[in-house]
Amino acid sequence: MSYSAIKVIKEAFTGHRGWKPLWRRPEPKSEYDIIIIGGGGHGLATAYYLASEHKNKKIAVLEKGWLGGGNIGRNTTIFRSNYLLHDNEKFYEMSLKLWEQFEQDLNYNAMISQRGVINLFHSDAQRDAYVRRGNSMLINGADAILLNEDDLRKKCPFLNYDNARFPIQGGLWQPRGGTIRHDAVAWGYARAADQLGVDIIENCEVTGFDIQNGSCSAVRTNRGTIKAKKFGVAVAGSSSAVMANAGLQLPIESHVLQAFVSEGLKPIIPGVITFGAGHFYISQSDKGGLVFGGDIDGYNSYAQRGNMTVVEDVCEGGMAVMPMIGKARLLRMWGGVMDMSMDGSPIIDRTPIKGIYFNGGWCYGGFKATPASGKCFAHLLATDESHPNAKAYLLNRFEKGQMIDEKGMGAQPNLH
Numbered sequence: 200m201s202y203s204a205i206k207v208i209k210e211a212f213t214g215h216r217g218w219k220p221l222w223r224r225p226e227p228k229s230e231y232d233i234i235i236i237g238g239g240g241h242g243l244a245t246a247y248y249l250a251s252e253h254k255n256k257k258i259a260v261l262e263k264g265w266l267g268g269g270n271i272g273r274n275t276t277i278f279r280s281n282y283l284l285h286d287n288e289k290f291y292e293m294s295l296k297l298w299e300q301f302e303q304d305l306n307y308n309a310m311i312s313q314r315g316v317i318n319l320f321h322s323d324a325q326r327d328a329y330v331r332r333g334n335s336m337l338i339n340g341a342d343a344i345l346l347n348e349d350d351l352r353k354k355c356p357f358l359n360y361d362n363a364r365f366p367i368q369g370g371l372w373q374p375r376g377g378t379i380r381h382d383a384v385a386w387g388y389a390r391a392a393d394q395l396g397v398d399i400i401e402n403c404e405v406t407g408f409d410i411q412n413g414s415c416s417a418v419r420t421n422r423g424t425i426k427a428k429k430f431g432v433a434v435a436g437s438s439s440a441v442m443a444n445a446g447l448q449l450p451i452e453s454h455v456l457q458a459f460v461s462e463g464l465k466p467i468i469p470g471v472i473t474f475g476a477g478h479f480y481i482s483q484s485d486k487g488g489l490v491f492g493g494d495i496d497g498y499n500s501y502a503q504r505g506n507m508t509v510v511e512d513v514c515e516g517g518m519a520v521m522p523m524i525g526k527a528r529l530l531r532m533w534g535g536v537m538d539m540s541m542d543g544s545p546i547i548d549r550t551p552i553k554g555i556y557f558n559g560g561w562c563y564g565g566f567k568a569t570p571a572s573g574k575c576f577a578h579l580l581a582t583d584e585s586h587p588n589a590k591a592y593l594l595n596r597f598e599k600g601q602m603i604d605e606k607g608m609g610a611q612p613n614l615h
């Protein structure tokens with residue numbers, strides 16, 4: 200089914216009864232070539248690229264709940280490619296370029312809005328660090344503009360420039376960054392993968408792996424045992440729990456991250472803005488709600504809800520950077536479970552068990568990585584070689600001390 204303006208107008212006049220479900224609901228087959236575990240953004244994108252670019256025919260995505268119920272439908276929808284380290288910058292810039300093509304490639308409206316992302320700086324030292332990061336972005340083909348205080352005052356007059364503790368001196372602006380409707384990404388990939396013959400099986404939880412002589416031949420699920428030649432695990436916050444079923448311990452911890460949405464307000468926030476002296480980021484949805492968040496809760500958990508201390512911390516960050524936010528009423532808040540790696544960067548690699556491949560460690564930045572992650576994981580599953588832009592995201596980098604520590608904070612997940 201392809202969308203067109205004529206179809207939308209026709210449906211508007213006929214009670215919207217002609218729309219079809221976006222994907223089938225097939226029963227699981229007894230065997231596939233490749234099984235993707237986890238129907239979040241990364242799992243669905245992987246299945247789509249396996250089918251579209253590598254022409255794999257017998258693919259299934261097994262999802263324990265419903266599509267969009269995990270972090271793909273819980274994030275604050277921000278995409279950007281403003282990284283310092285070369286391995287990260289080239290990967291996330293690849294992702295940003297794929298986002299720019301997403302709607303055309305998939306014929307699906309995901310409300311992609313390149314409204315820009317501004318990282319505020321509050322000291323000379325922080326400005327210098329941002330100049331360095333901006334240069335790294337430009338070298339890797341991304342866009343970056345340094346804004347001084349006057350430039351910023353014109354764009355965002357509502358910020359608290361003269362705060363004695365955190366005076367705002369300027370910002371690093373990436374105009375091509377922005378926001379995308381997150382669950383439309385899941386639906387778009389699911390629809391496109393389904394059209395290419397991928398079986399998307401919801402309410403199908405993987406509970407174990409059949410492993411003999413170091414090689415995996417099947418997964419056990421609540422809907423029976425399913426065989427395959429290869430298994431790609433992309434379960435985000437459940438990474439450690441699922442891989443423990445294969446006897447593997449990962450350099451990953453699960454932490455909660457919360458998001459907040461205010462009542463609908465007239466347009467005021469021009470793009471995405473991040474506070475540089477604390478952890479607070481904000482944008483405004485097309486419905487007018489202020490969408491914001493901050494730090495992870497800082498303790499290990501699999502609960503998809505957070506705690507009051509972080510609510511307070513996020514609100515303090517908001518009040519410091521834009522005191523007017525104190526007048527807005529909070530409408531909703533929720534939590535998601537983050538797969539925090541030890542250096543804050545992801546893993547896309549084989550595992551020591553033949554047939555099992557792993558994609559995870561996305562921390563709280565994996566939404567923007569969705570297309571590149573899917574493309575690189577599909578490449579690995581199809582060819583058994585790392586994609587050129589994901590060669591650094593190996594499991595054994597922690598063993599070898601080759602960390603990709605973007606923040607330079609050390610080997611503690613709660614600091615990244």
Ligand SMILES: Cc1cc2nc3c(=O)[nH]c(=O)nc-3n(C[C@H](O)[C@H](O)[C@H](O)COP(=O)(O)OP(=O)(O)OC[C@H]3O[C@@H](n4cnc5c(N)ncnc54)[C@H](O)[C@@H]3O)c2cc1C
Nearest residue numbers: 237239240241263269270271274275277405535565566567
């Ligand atoms: C509050 C919040 C804000 C965020 N904001 C941003 C942001 O602005 N920008 C950004 O880039 N990133 C952001 N992120 C991070 C981003 O959402 C995640 O890194 C990314 O979505 C993770 O990949 P995924 O979409 O595949 O995960 P998920 O959607 O969580 O997919 C994993 C799936 O695996 C399934 N699963 C788990 N166990 C099993 C099993 N045993 N069998 C079968 N299926 C299983 C789960 O049900 C789930 O659907 C945010 C996250 C949160 C929670």
